[in-house]
Amino acid sequence: MAIKYDATIATEIINQFEAAPEMLVQLLHAFVQRYGYICEEAIRQIAAELNLSRADVHGVVSFYHDFRTTPPGEHIVKICQAESCQAMGSRDLTAHAEKKLGVDLPGTTSDGKVSLEPVYCLGNCACSPAVMIDQKVYGRVSNAKLDDLLAQYGDGQ
Numbered sequence: 001m002a003i004k005y006d007a008t009i010a011t012e013i014i015n016q017f018e019a020a021p022e023m024l025v026q027l028l029h030a031f032v033q034r035y036g037y038i039c040e041e042a043i044r045q046i047a048a049e050l051n052l053s054r055a056d057v058h059g060v061v062s063f064y065h066d067f068r069t070t071p072p073g074e075h076i077v078k079i080c081q082a083e084s085c086q087a088m089g090s091r092d093l094t095a096h097a098e099k100k101l102g103v104d105l106p107g108t109t110s111d112g113k114v115s116l117e118p119v120y121c122l123g124n125c126a127c128s129p130a131v132m133i134d135q136k137v138y139g140r141v142s143n144a145k146l147d148d149l150l151a152q153y154g155d156g157q
């Protein structure tokens with residue numbers, strides 16, 4: 001569950017990085033660690049305290065896949081979209097996951113249980129296609145194996 005945004009704590013995080021614009025990426029990572037995502041209020045506050053425009057901050061947030069702008073699901077399912085995994089069927093696996101969960105990649109199920117996200121190589125290319133669920137990597141994931149994994153994580157409806 002995402003933590004409620006708090007401007008005072010946000011200022012503390014910003015001050016840990018001395019409100020330095022060159023530390024923006026690290027600072028955004030700290031926000032994601034704390035809140036799970038970067039909300040619009042955070043973008044406004046970071047821009048003001050770092051003396052940047054909101055467009056500057058938005059630009060960095062949208063450039064990196066890790067910087068989500070909506071609350072994450074309880075479980076994060078990342079399907080590798082890089083070359084080796086694509087050659088071994090990750091596109092079909094992604095289509096299966098989208099259908100099973102009822103979301104388009106990237107997206108979060110309406111009940112907030114699962115976020116489905118792309119990732120670009122998990123270092124598990126020898127066991128493509130690879131999937132990461134809540135930081136745990138699985139290899140040679142077939143449609144059936146993904147269904148089993150989702151059931152284990154409580155979303156095997």
Ligand code: FES
Nearest residue numbers: 080085122124125
């Ligand atoms: S390409 Fe998918 S794990 Fe490396």
